[in-house]
Amino acid sequence: MYMKEKTISIMLVCGLTFSTVSPVFAEEMTSQQDTQQQLVLGNHGIEAKQNVQITQGRHVTPTDFVQIYNQKYKPQLTFKDGVVASTETVGTFETTIVAEYNDGTTEEFTVSYTILADPSITPDPDPVTPTDPEEGQEPVTPVDPEPETPVTPDPEPTNPEPETPVTPEQPVDPDPVTPVDPVKPVDPVKPDPKPEVTVLATAKTNVTVELNDSALLPSQFVSRNAHNVKLSFNTQPITNTLGTHSVQILASKGSTTQTITVNYTVVDTTKPFIQPQEDIFYVWPNDEWTAEELVTTTDNSGFVKVYFQNGQTLLDTTTPGAHSTVIVAEDANGNISTIDFQYQVISVAGMMLYSSPTVNFDKSTDTDIYGGTEPDTTLFVITEDSEELLAETRVDYSGAYHAVLSRPLQPGETAYLIAVDDNGGVSDVTHYTYGSKQVPEVKAESIVKSATDSQTTAAATPNNDPSNEVVATKVDKDLPKTGDSSSKGLTVIGLLLSATALLYLRKRS
Numbered sequence: 001m002y003m004k005e006k007t008i009s010i011m012l013v014c015g016l017t018f019s020t021v022s023p024v025f026a027e028e029m030t031s032q033q034d035t036q037q038q039l040v041l042g043n044h045g046i047e048a049k050q051n052v053q054i055t056q057g058r059h060v061t062p063t064d065f066v067q068i069y070n071q072k073y074k075p076q077l078t079f080k081d082g083v084v085a086s087t088e089t090v091g092t093f094e095t096t097i098v099a100e101y102n103d104g105t106t107e108e109f110t111v112s113y114t115i116l117a118d119p120s121i122t123p124d125p126d127p128v129t130p131t132d133p134e135e136g137q138e139p140v141t142p143v144d145p146e147p148e149t150p151v152t153p154d155p156e157p158t159n160p161e162p163e164t165p166v167t168p169e170q171p172v173d174p175d176p177v178t179p180v181d182p183v184k185p186v187d188p189v190k191p192d193p194k195p196e197v198t199v200l201a202t203a204k205t206n207v208t209v210e211l212n213d214s215a216l217l218p219s220q221f222v223s224r225n226a227h228n229v230k231l232s233f234n235t236q237p238i239t240n241t242l243g244t245h246s247v248q249i250l251a252s253k254g255s256t257t258q259t260i261t262v263n264y265t266v267v268d269t270t271k272p273f274i275q276p277q278e279d280i281f282y283v284w285p286n287d288e289w290t291a292e293e294l295v296t297t298t299d300n301s302g303f304v305k306v307y308f309q310n311g312q313t314l315l316d317t318t319t320p321g322a323h324s325t326v327i328v329a330e331d332a333n334g335n336i337s338t339i340d341f342q343y344q345v346i347s348v349a350g351m352m353l354y355s356s357p358t359v360n361f362d363k364s365t366d367t368d369i370y371g372g373t374e375p376d377t378t379l380f381v382i383t384e385d386s387e388e389l390l391a392e393t394r395v396d397y398s399g400a401y402h403a404v405l406s407r408p409l410q411p412g413e414t415a416y417l418i419a420v421d422d423n424g425g426v427s428d429v430t431h432y433t434y435g436s437k438q439v440p441e442v443k444a445e446s447i448v449k450s451a452t453d454s455q456t457t458a459a460a461t462p463n464n465d466p467s468n469e470v471v472a473t474k475v476d477k478d479l480p481k482t483g484d485s486s487s488k489g490l491t492v493i494g495l496l497l498s499a500t501a502l503l504y505l506r507k508r509s
Contacts, residue, residue, distance in 0.1 A: 044107065045070025046099050052113035059232050059250050060085050062097045065111040068215070073101035074300065076214040080108065090117045102298055120255045200229045200258050201251035207264035211333075212300045213239050221262040222249045229253050242266050242333075271337045272299040272329040274306075281343040289315040291327050294341060299331040306330075309338065320345045354427035357401070357417045361437045366408040369417070373427060375399045377419040384414040384431070395419060409434035 049067050054060060062077035065085070078098050079085065085095035097109045201222040209216060216239065218231035234248035249260045274297045283289060294315065297304040308315075309326035316323065322344050329337045357373035364370050369391070373379060379401045381391040391403035409415060417430035 044073045044075065044099070044101050044105075046075055046107065046109070048097075048109040048111045052111060053116055054085075054087055054113055055118045056087060056090055056115050057118065058087050058252075059234050060087060061233050061236065063215075065095060065113065066097050066099070066109050071215065073103060074212075074214065075099040075101055076212065085113065087115055090115050102300075118255075197256075199225050200253055200256065201225055201231065201249065201260055203249075203260050203262040207262060208267050209237065209239055209264060210270055210300065211239060211242060211266055211268040212302075218249045221247060221264060222251065222260050224251075226253060234259055237264070239266055242268060268301055268331070268333040268335065270300050270331075271335045272297050272304045272331050274304075274327070274329040274337045274339050276339065276341055281341070282346050283315070283317050283343060285317055285320055285345055287315075287317045289317070291315075294343075295327055295329070295339065297329045299329075299335075301332045303332040304329050315343070317345050354419055354421075354425065356428035356430040357419055359417070359430065359432055366410075366434055367405050369401075369403040369405065369415075369432065371401060371417075372399045373401060373417075373419040374421065377421045377427070379403055379417065379419050381405060381432075382416045382418075384416060390415060411435040 046066055046068050049065055052065055054064065062079060066077065068075060076099070078100075080096035080098045083095070086093065092112060092114045094110055094112050097111060099107045099109065101107070201224050203222055204220075207221055209220070216237055218233055221237075222231060224231070230252045232250045232252075234250040237247040238245045244263060244265050246261055246263050249262060251258045251260060274295050276295055277293075281294065290313070291306045291308050295306060297306055306327065306329050309328050315325065322342070324340055324342050326338050327341045354374040354377070357379060358371045360370040360372075369381060373395055375395060375397050377395045379391075379393050379395055380389065381403050382389055390405040390407065390409075393401055393403045395401045403417075412433060412435055414431055414433045417432055419427040
């Protein structure tokens with residue numbers, strides 16, 4: 001709490017002076033701030049795609065379902081719970097994509113998509129198996145008929161009477177059997193020769209990708225060898241681990257698809273991002289600031305070491321005036337970024353305080369506060385608990401003010417009233433509690449005379465008559481320097497000054 005009080009107190013005193021002297025610079029800063037505010041709109045620059053249509057069987061990635069318009073937050077896209085969107089069945093389905101940003105936040109996108117049938121894909125016909133001749137089949141051998149044995153006549157009989165000789169029968173030649181030609185073997189059916197296949201894509205060599213790069217494309221891994229070849233990831237590339245990995249790329253053209261395996265290496269050559277917390281940084285003499293407190297850093301590895309290049313542990317704030325130092329940001333793999341950090345050690349001697357603003361209780365309501373303070377200053381009304389700026393109004397030449405609050409005060413709620421001039425001077429603090437007519441105030445004299453006592457006395461200052469509004473007078477007192485024993489008195493108004501300074505500087509810039 002002490003750090004917060006002392007830091008923003010500096011910003012009030014010195015930042016206000018700078019803002020009033022340089023109105024042109026203020027207008028430029030407003031334009032830059034408006035541009036920065038526009039950049040953070042639109043859910044980190046990502047939105048779900050509409051009317052997503054995917055061909056059946058095609059491999060999909062998270063980027064098929066969401067559109068990235070801004071890489072500032074380096075979104076890493078994954079399917080929720082690792083459930084990859086199915087493309088096997090024709091119809092309409094939903095999938096959820098999770099985006100994780102470098103600021104530690106995540107965002108989910110539920111996307112409807114339609115799977116379309118691909119009529120051009122037909123299965124290859126099975127080749128015709130050649131018919132082999134029957135094993136062991138031989139040509140039929142013609143059968144040679146056996147000739148009949150001729151009949152031999154009987155010998156002559158012993159009977160003296162001659163008999164008429166019988167003519168022997170001639171052998172009968174059988175009909176010859178026509179030989180059967182052997183069965184010729186059937187020639188096997190030769191399959192049609194396969195057409196030559198065109199290689200659609202070729203793997204690249206020596207492929208490297210940056211650590212945690214979530215915007216990879218298939219074309220980073222393969223080269224197309226033909227026109228109108230579509231590339232997609234068949235497996236998701238790994239980028240969160242240094243070293244050598246492999247990925248499968250699906251190349252398709254018409255009904256032809258090919259899978260190419262590519263080896264690649266994950267490296268980290270990205271330098272950390274580093275920027276100062278404030279464009280102009282003011283510190284009290286002898287304030288203690290570490291390098292991490294002065295800059296904002298990010299890196300794709302997730303780790304950044306921040307330190308002063310000169311080896312010092314703390315910022316050198318011993319001498320008032322303008323100074324500079326080099327701050328280094330180093331990631332886990334040795335990549336280094338540096339900035340030349342400019343800062344101003346201010347002298348607190350001669351700061352002027354005005355009397356605390358008065359309040360006209362008869363005219364004031366829960367939404368309007370009337371009263372008086374130093375002429376030609378700016379009056380701020382800030383809540384005690386949440387440091388919410390409720391009003392900022394200009395005090396006229398006579399010292400009268402009318403603060404219109406952005407919301408009503410609740411009964412018993414306390415608001416701080418403080419006046420700031422165009423040269424950085426501030427008033428004492430009025431603690432105004434709605435519903436009460438007593439206003440405790442912090443006296444500049446008590447801070448100077450008894451700075452070691454952080455509890456100031458509450459003085460009742462009723463002001464029931466509008467004509468009794470009192471215009472504060474200047475109090476020319478020196479505030480104690482930070483580090484002195486009397487600096488404890490600053491804690492009385494530290495919280496209020498920090499809130500007022502921050503809001504006032506933003507308004508002026």
